[in-house]
Amino acid sequence: MFSLFKLWLLGSLFSIGFAQANDEVTLRLLEADSYRLQSSSAKIVTQVSQFEKQTLKKKHYYNVYIRPERESLVVFKAQSELGQKMLMLGDNYWLLMPNSRRPIRITPMQKLLGEASVGDVSTLTWSEDYQGELGETKHIKGVAAIHLKLEAKTSGASYQKIDLWLAQDSNFPLQADLYLKSGKLAKQAYFEQGQRQGRAVVKTMTLVDSIQTSKSTVINYQSVEPHSLADKYYNPAYLSKQSLEQL
Secondary structure, eight states: OOOOHHHHHHHHHTTTTTHHEEEOHHHHHHHHTTTTSSSSEEEEEEEEEEEETEEEEEEEEEEEEEEETTTTEEEESSGGGGOOOOETTTTTTEEEEETSSSOEOOOEGGGOOOOOOOHHHHHHOOOHHHEEEEEEEETTTTEEEEEEEEEOTTTTTSOOOOOOOOETTOOOEEEEEOOOTTSEEEEEEEEEEEEETEEEHHHHHEESSSSSSEEEEEEEEEEEEEEOGGGGGGOOOHHTTOTTTTO
16 A cells, blocks of 8 residues: 555656656655655654854754645744744745744744754655756765756755765755755755654654754654644634644
8 A cells, every 4th residue: 555655656656747746856855855745745853953163052842744835834842942943835924922923924934043943853855845956976975976966946955056975776865955045054964864653764864964064953853754734734814823732
């Protein structure tokens, strides 16, 4: 029997059309995404640790709810951030603060602010946001890796350009260089493989700041499970009146 993800993957291939489905880059990106997101609608529990000179400075906790069409809700769970929420609907973004009943519209750049940007946690989806071409092959830590040169195809993509390296045989993501619209290298990402329910997954993503190189962020995907929220939770007006501490 097909898993939920396989059904979603087949649906994604159908929706992008027969021609694109046969494109090697598209297929590789879809499989690379599957190591992080095993379902099209899911709850992702994350722990984000910020380091400076390898010393732990701060921890953040987020429950991230995703669903198709690039929609996601981030519920902040750290004690110092309780009540904060971020809603992303396609290329539109809102920040909701606990003491305000008015959702705050923010820009794609604003969602990337800070070492532990919520954009990195919730919206980095290569197959939906990027298109590109194949590059050279090289070895990364003894693994044959294929280079994908990606360009954003949506205005709200977290980064304008990504140099992504995938394991050539499995398409597991190994590392990525993340560039802003200005062309500046913002961060470098490194992915660690783990196991969840008997299948290979991305266990952690480590982000190294390319300007302040002493700073890094480790995103630990503690759990990823199929989950669907009611439509009302993707409405900024509704969210502004709810605490969502139960989510």
